[in-house]
Amino acid sequence: MSVEEIAIVKRELLVRHLEAWVPAALHRARRVVYAHGYADADGGLAASAAARVLADQADYVRGRELSMVATGTEVPALDAFEVHAVSGPTDTMLPVALKAIGAQRVPLLGFLDGASAGVSPAPATVAALTAGKPAEFLLVLPPGADPDPYRAGWPLVTLVELAVSDEPGELLIYGTTLGKSLEGFKETLWAVDEFAGVRYRDPGDPDRHLIDISLTPHPGPLRRELLAFLERGPATVTELRTFALTETVYRAADATRVLHTLVDAGTVTRSPSHGRLGGDVVISL
Template sequence: MSYSAIATVKRELLVRYLEAWAPAALHRARRVIYAHGYADADGGAAVEAAMRVLAEQSDLVRGRELTMVATGDDLGAIAPRLAAIQAESGAGAGLAVHTISGGTDGRLPVGLKAIGAARVPVLGFLDASSSSVAPATVSALTAGKPADVLLVLPPGASSDSFRTGWPLFSQVELAVSDEPGELLVFGTTAGKSLEGFKEALWSVDEFAGVRYRDPGDPDRHLIDISLTPHPGPLRREILAFLHRVGSASVTELRTFALTETVYRAADATRVLHTLIDAGTVTREPSHGRLGGDVVITL
């Protein structure tokens, strides 16, 4: 497995999502918190990339508070590098960085409470692909309002124990072969955040054969990273969903794609057009725009 390529994909996805999340959160609230767990897992490459994104918000943090809390086993070598990026940013006192060594499970929940993470926008990134992470560590992020988490689990891991407190939950495998890949999980308390994550997911550049796999696809099809992803797995999942429920509105099927698959709502609309044209499903009414209230039946 190309671990370096997978690490690059994870890092770019974090950067793309953070670039959209940080300015939106700063416009919405006076205090914003970004939490980075296992910051020493990759030698600090991911947390430094995140720090650069936060430092670019220097114009927005004036009069506001943007805080990073980074935890890991030993951040002694990483803390000075983060401080240097902070010093060069010109963000002044509005950008605060707290590095806490001693382990993420033991330190992150305490650190979030100490800096007052309750009821302010919070985004957490926890790459536990080489570590074990406690469900309580992930759920500690739900103190935020709204709250988002990007969580990476080892190949073959289950995300079931991490769903508590996250009303919206999506996951995708990062794979380079037929073997199980690392599991990337996104949890959020806001629908717009899930849409933003999906846009970032498919806008990442393809690296060294890394592809996505939808954990809900029984055929375990590998999907190339693309702005217009291959619709095969989504087609199968929509048809399986219709087999279970009989019929569903376009809105319900778009929501199903967004929340239960790796795809976006817009991808579901694209698949529905092809299914209707092929005669695989019917629509009611039979003519006109494919609006949200149109009912789709096998």
């Protein structure tokens, strides 16, 4: 059941992120493209869920163009405004399809669930999505896969492990060229419904602590990572909030809450010693 439950979490993350992304993207530009690789990998469930989200955005689409590109060995029938179904291997066909429909320099979001397909996509396939402006991607890799090759060309990347036990879980990677989008994704990450047995793990946590999915996640891993960061030297609250946002599974606001507890406990010191814990306050061990 764990594979099925993880698949449900992935679909909910995709749906929630699309529901926020589509209106924001259409507000920014008249043409918007959503690309879905391995559309048949899970029986077409994720691609169908994504298509329904796009079809539900009628109020935002008037006078604008919202397109979906779907690639896979056997792309399922999808109900959306404009679907470009391209049969064939995603690594081969997705970059070609993006060029064919003119996805350059328009808001572009790509979703590739390599874990469901049983493969790790070619890094060039993910890099092809950087043609968008702004561009984003959601990528799921099989347990134990190396995420580093997929960072090229993406200024902001964050990772979260979807786990059900102490064994390595599927690795979800989110990359974007827009800082505000990263903040939005983090909010979505913690807002999904919790499914029995499925929890998050921060890949940067040396203790590999499993974290329940919650609007107020357990702060233990973030506390350890912030203290490890401060071992390099003092840092401002802004720098620590940015670290939490970009290098951990947590949000910037979570870092602020943890810093308050660390200051109150005397684990760290702050300069100046009084007043609001603003961005320019310096934190030291």
